[in-house]
Amino acid sequence: MTSEPTHTEAIRVIGRFEAGRGIPDEMRADVRMLGALLGQVLQECGSPGLFEDVERLRLATIQAYEEESAEAFERAAGIADSFSVARADEVARAFTCYFHLVNLAEEHQRVRVLRQRAGQPGREDAADTVAAAYAQLRREVGEDEARRRLAELRFHPVFTAHPTEARRRAVSTSIRRLSDLLTQNDAASDDGAEQRRARRRMLEEVDTLWRTAPLRAQKPSPTDEVRTVMSVFDETLFTTVPHVYRRIDDALRGEDSGASEPVVPAFVRVGSWVGGDRDGNPFVTASVTREAAQIASDHVLRGLERALDRIGRTLTLDAEGTPPSAAVTALWDAFSSSHPDAAAEIAARSPEEPHRRVVLSFARRVADTRTGADGGYPAPEALLEDLRAVQHSLAAAGAKRHAFGGVQHLIWQVETYGFHLTELEVRQHSQVHRQALAELEAGGERSDQTVEVLEVFHAIAEIQRTYGLRAAGRYVVSFTQSAEDLANVHRLARHALGDDAPVLDVVPLFETFADLQAAPEILAEVVQFPEFRARMAETGNRLEVMLGYSDSSKDVGPVAANLALYEAQEKIALWAKESGIALTLFHGRGGALGRGGGPANSAILAQPPHSVDGRFKLTEQGEVIFARYGEPAIAMRHIDQVAAATLLASSPGVEERTSGAAERFAEVAHTMDAASRARFFELVKADGFAPWFATVTPMEEIGLLALGSRPARRGLSVESLEDLRAIPWVFAWTQARINLAGWFGLGTALDAVGDEALLAEAYREWPLLRTMIDNVAMSLAKTDERIARRYLALGDRDDLAQLVLDELTLTREWVIRLTGGDGLLQNKPILQRAVALRSPYVDALSLLQLRALRELRAAASGSGADEEQRRLLLLSVSGVAAGLQNTG
Known part of the structure; x- marks a missing residue:
């Protein structure tokens, strides 16, 4: 074996690795700064030698990844195996913290790029925006039909509590605070004082992240899951969705936007299974469902109350210059009769400002709705009627920018969320x-x-x-x-x-x-x-x-x-x-x-x-909820992209392309279907497959991780795949770095067709195949054959292990041939960068997980060592999930 490099050599290797990933300079600076802060925390707060051990393993896994040599990989594995259980525990926590910080830096870079694009003229015409989709639709079907289709647009994400978010809510909250501090750091002046203050606070927050227990002490209750999802609405979606509508209206109408009735409808509807999905979850009861509805309503009514109060306070338009309509005057008179004390207080703060007074009265009535007091609104439609009365009054008085600006935002919020939110x-x-x-x-x-x-x-x-x-x-x-x-x-x-x-x-x-x-x-x-x-x-x-x-x-x-x-x-x-x-x-x-x-x-x-x-309606779950909707700029971009695709999918051009390709490549589909299914059955219908699967992956141990309230399987043991829920099936293969659920059978399917020219044509022209192969390329890029072999070796079925490895090789070969280049994801450089940046660090956690899994498989049940190894295993599961991101 080669000797360990000096500290200077190590810094050079790590720097060369990061530089070779094609990371933008600003993001690289963020990663280095956050990594340095974590290193400082490890030196200050970790046990003696922890920082040095983390760096040893980090360097070894980077070298093994870069060199692709068996010797370098064995050296990294030897370091992981050499740690005491207590040290391995700390190292696993350190790498998990690092992933949270890298994920944060990458998200921050995405936001940075989105904001830069927003400042560039013409960016609204990017191909994957609603504005661009509408323009294409208008060319194909005419103005009237395009306007009708836009009016009927609907995007309906449904949030679920499926257990794939391995982070504790406390960890997510700490990361969100760090995100705010990164933004402050970007905005800090060059004199250094503001940056030093921001970095001092970031160091404190990284210290909090390190000291926060990474694993939940117990499984969350369904009500806990409801409150976790509510945080996304409170922090992002409630205020972001109207801005999505406005941005699209701006792009479609230019200077006219905000001065007249918008053309963009409130096209988002948000659903939830959290507190309602009782399939296999005995903890979701009727009382939980009632409580879920009550919690959601409380959150949206509080949000509406704040929004009405905020917009109301801006309407300081005097009665002489902006006279109220008869309808607005009647609304105020009715409120004065039903709420004389509140009306007197509002009137004292809003003299001769009728529109301000009446909108502030709406806020009071929404508060009454929330508390159940007399005078509340019977339904959201009543509030919408009142808001439209104000809008018409302002427009008639010439205050169109107010009517179709702030008041329109309120209308969009009520149309989207009602009094129920989800x-x-x-x-x-x-x-x-x-x-x-x-x-x-x-x-x-x-x-x-x-x-x-x-x-x-x-x-x-x-x-x-x-x-x-x-x-x-x-x-x-x-x-x-x-x-x-x-x-x-x-x-x-x-x-x-x-x-x-x-x-x-x-x-x-x-x-x-x-x-x-x-x-x-x-x-x-x-x-x-x-x-x-x-x-x-x-x-x-x-x-x-x-x-x-x-x-x-x-x-x-x-x-x-x-x-x-x-x-x-x-x-x-x-x-x-x-x-x-x-x-x-x-x-x-x-x-x-x-x-x-x-x-x-x-x-x-x-x-x-x-x-x-x-x-378009789909489920959104676990880490995907926070990745897509946890940050306002990213949520706006995601909703715009999905809505654009939803609008465009029914255009004559797109429908003709998809139907024509499906017909032209029908025989290819038939061949792929039969071959892939036969190959899949060869694996999963083999005698003893289910217990073998439970042996070569941490499937059983994942059930011990307090991810969600629902049990991981339907029965008491895994004797067949029918006993196992689909989520742990995927999660377990991902943790083993095999990702079999995402790709197995594709290589055999493509090989059965055999005609590379025909398949290349199909990849170019058949959207279904292109999407399938691109997704498999991502899945394969997150697979690591060296580590996968070690997991497969935990079982005693060389035949099944070889079948998996042969299919992995075949699938990788075909995907690379069809996507081009000499490696995976070369046609997706940003995605390739994200995967490559994380892979060696995920390898470190995988080696720690393997070590724990081997010990657990060999140890007698119930020993003290089992508990220590089990904790290490669960820590590594959380870390791998953070590193790979789309885990279940």
């Missing part, structure tokens, strides 16, 4: 419904589960009475396998409440390969049921259908699942179009590539004709 959705497994109905119709004693099933309908009815129909009403049926599964929801609602049953939009969730194939026939049957016909008549013949990405991928493999999903969408969309049904497809996409992850906008543009039609 549209809470209930989800339950079809089998639970069948069991409950069997008990009820047998007439015997009701089990606790059946009582709880019925109580959910009482909760939905109560939420609708309190917060309006939009607050709750969608009921998603997991594992829908027949029309009867959907009709059962209405039958149970009648058992619970008779004729007083709540208004329900029952949404089928087709998850397995067989269910996806059967979906069109099931839907054709279900729309004949009286309850469905009645509800569709009330909603303009609207129907929502959910597609499951994760279970279908676990069922037949990622390639066949993607092709099956496309075919199902194509057939469902055609059936809906022929039946005159306004279809919304709800995509159960996760953050990880094995669960339909990857860039949403490219996926939207690859959908079959008529399957989008200006409406």
Whole structure:
């Protein structure tokens, strides 16, 4: 083995590595500064020698990554194995902190670039903005049709509590404070004093991050998960979404924006499964669902109260120059009668300022709505009516910039969020419904589960009475396998409440390969049921259908699942179009590539004709929620991109391209489907595969990590894949640096086609294949064969291990050939940089995780050493999740 380099040599190696990643100068400066602050904290607060040990392992993994030599890799592994358990624990924490800081620096750079672009003329015309999509649509279909489609645009993210966010909320909060300090540091003057102050505070915050326990002491309750999601609304979404609308309106209308009625509708609707998704989660009860709705309403009403108060205080327009309309005068008179003391106080602060007075009175009425006092608004529609009265009054008096400026922002907020904030959705497994109905119709004693099933309908009815129909009403049926599964929801609602049953939009969730194939026939049957016909008549013949990405991928493999999903969408969309049904497809996409992850906008543009039609709904979960919506500038960019793709997906040009490519490459799809499925079954249907999988990945141990409130599996043990939820299936393969759920079978599928020229043409012209291959390239780039081999060696099935490695090699070869260059992601340089920057540091944590996993596999159960090794393992899981980012 080579001797360890000197400190000077080490600095040179690390500097050369970072410089070779193509990192922008500003970002490199941030990474170095934050890394130096962490190093200072480790020296000040860590045990003796910790900093030096961290640097030794960091240098060794960088050298192993750069040199790609077995000797360098063995040296890095030897360092990881040489630490005591206590030291390994500290080192794992240090690398995890480092990832949080690198992620922060990268996010800060994205924000920096977005702000620089915003200051450049013409950036609104970038290809992936709503303004550009609208311009293209207008060229293809004409002004009137483009305007109609824009008016009907809808983007509907649904936040879920699926357990893939490994960070504690305290850690996320500390990182957010650091983000603010980085911004202050950028804005600091050159005299040095402000920068020194900002860096001193950053050092204090990094110290806090280091001292904060990285693992949750216990699993969060569903209510904890509700409050975590609420933080995204409070800090970002509530104020950001109206700015998205305004930015698009500015781009479309130029100087006219803000001086007249906007052309951009409030097209975002936010849903939530947090507190409503009870499929396999016994901790989500009817009382939890009620509490979730109450918490969300409290947050939005407080937000509206603050916004009304803020905008109201700016309307210091005197009555002589801006006279109120009769409607505004009547609103003030009514408030003065119902709230004489509050009216007197407001009037004293707003003499001869009628518009200010009346908007401040709205704030008081919203406060009454929140507290349940007399005088509150009965529904958000009443507040919207009052705001529009103010808007019309201001416009009539000539104050158009106020009418369509701040007041319009308030209108957009109420239209988007109502008094409920999130549209809470209930989800339950079809089998639970069948069991409950069997008990009820047998007439015997009701089990606790059946009582709880019925109580959910009482909760939905109560939420609708309190917060309006939009607050709750969608009921998603997991594992829908027949029309009867959907009709059962209405039958149970009648058992619970008779004729007083709540208004329900029952949404089928087709998850397995067989269910996806059967979906069109099931839907054709279900729309004949009286309850469905009645509800569709009330909603303009609207129907929502959910597609499951994760279970279908676990069922037949990622390639066949993607092709099956496309075919199902194509057939469902055609059936809906022929039946005159306004279809919304709800995509159960996760953050990880094995669960339909990857860039949403490219996926939207690859959908079959008529399957989008200006409406896109998808699940957002775990770390993806905070990555996409946790920072205002990034949230605005993401929403603009997705909305642009949603608008453009139904343009004649895009639909013609996708349908033509699907038809032209149908035989390619057929060959890939059959070959990939056979290869996947060769692996997962092999005798003993499930216990082998649990041995060669930290699947069992992941269940011990306090990620979320829902159990990781449906049964007590993993004897088959059916026992295992899709999320830990993906999460475990990711932790083992194999990422099998994202790519396995693609190499065999492409090899079965064999014609490289044909496949290259398909990659260029077939959006579905291009999206699939680009996502697999990202998944493969985060795979590390050297580490994967060590995980696979934990099992005693060389045949299965070799099968995985052979498929990995074949898939990598084909992906590189089709994407170009001599390595992965060479056509995606920014993504390649992000992966390469993290990889050696993830390797360090993986080596620590492997060491702990080997000890746990070998040790007797229940020993003290087990607990120490288990903690090390869980720390490394959290760190790897932070390093790889899209983990489950």
